[in-house]
Amino acid sequence: MANATKDPPEVSLLATGDAAPAPGTPIVLNAAYFELTGVNLSCFVKHLEVSPENKPVTATTFCAEVDYPSVVKWHLRVTFYQTFAAGSVYQTLNAALQAYNASGQTANFKARPYSAQTQSTTNPVISGQVVPQPFDILIGDAGALSEFPIDWNLIAPPNVDQTGVAATGATAGAPGYFTPSGAATPANLAALSGIVANPATNWATGQYVITADLLANNWNGSAWVAGKHA
Numbered sequence: 094m095a096n097a098t099k100d101p102p103e104v105s106l107l108a109t110g111d112a113a114p115a116p117g118t119p120i121v122l123n124a125a126y127f128e129l130t131g132v133n134l135s136c137f138v139k140h141l142e143v144s145p146e147n148k149p150v151t152a153t154t155f156c157a158e159v160d161y162p163s164v165v166k167w168h169l170r171v172t173f174y175q176t177f178a179a180g181s182v183y184q185t186l187n188a189a190l191q192a193y194n195a196s197g198q199t200a201n202f203k204a205r206p207y208s209a210q211t212q213s214t215t216n217p218v219i220s221g222q223v224v225p226q227p228f229d230i231l232i233g234d235a236g237a238l239s240e241f242p243i244d245w246n247l248i249a250p251p252n253v254d255q256t257g258v259a260a261t262g263a264t265a266g267a268p269g270y271f272t273p274s275g276a277a278t279p280a281n282l283a284a285l286s287g288i289v290a291n292p293a294t295n296w297a298t299g300q301y302v303i304t305a306d307l308l309a310n311n312w313n314g315s316a317w318v319a320g321k322h323a
Contacts, residue, residue: 117215126208127171130200131268131303132185135208139240140172143204143219143251167247169202169223175231175239183230186243188267190225199248200225201270212277214255220274221251262289265300267321268309278305285310285317296322 107113127135145167149160177183189200199222210216223245233239252274260276263269263285271278271288279285281304290296295314301321303309311322 120206122206124208126203126205128203129185130189130202130266131270132180134173134182134185137174137176137182138171139174140170140242141204142168142170143221143247144168144170145250165250167221167250169221169245169247170242172240172242175233175241186225186228190227192266193225199223200245201274203274212254212257217253217255218258218277219251219253221247221249222274223247260288262291263302263312264291265296265302265312267299267301269300269302271302278303280304281306281308282310282317282319288317290317298322 122141125135125138125141126133127138127141145165147162148164148166150163152159152161173182173186175182192198193200201220201222203218203220205212205216205218207216212218224247226243226245228243229241231239232241258273258276260271260273260279262272264272272291279288284304285302290312293312293314296312299321301309301311308319309321310317310319312318313322
């Protein structure tokens with residue numbers, strides 16, 4: 094009688110006691126969203142990075158060399174394709190820099206992995222306030238795109254919001270921005286009802302905020318109205 098054929102042993106991806114693989118899909122940044130001072134600059138961003146810089150303190154003794162936690166600096170690093178078009182890269186960065194030089198006003202930024210998707214647990218809004226610094230105006234080789242990097246420090250660790258934060262305030266600017274940091278942009282002029290304007294007095298000429306319908310709106314001292322302040 095022939096020997097019975099035995100099935101080969103099952104191959105397991107995990108050894109006994111191993112944790113199950115974590116769920117999720119790797120992020121591919123081919124359609125991310127990036128906003129600086131309320132301006133959507135996504136179509137001019139080549140590289141985006143919100144990163145900590147760890148600066149440990151090293152204690153060297155006769156026994157060993159040990160690193161201890163110390164200051165952590167957060168950076169917003171972005172590589173832009175340059176354009177001088179009205180309301181785009183150069184004007185946005187320069188306006189932020191001039192506002193900081195004039196009054197110490199920091200610049201808000203907001204990013205999320207998938208621009209076409211709303212804020213969610215898998216598509217968080219990453220936001221914060223940065224200190225504008227001088228930036229390269231024109232760099233490039235003949236026949237190549239002009240691109241340049243910025244490396245601006247955050248004033249505090251970034252906010253990573255996976256649940257959604259309703260806007261409660263709007264700060265005047267050209268354009269201004271909604272608060273708190275990372276807040277969802279109100280849908281339209283009607284959705285600005287209840288949003289607290291900062292300042293609460295009549296906004297200055299040319300100041301406005303942009304709602305999700307991509308239209309400008311401003312505060313006239315008593316109500317929200319359409320357009321830039323005249």
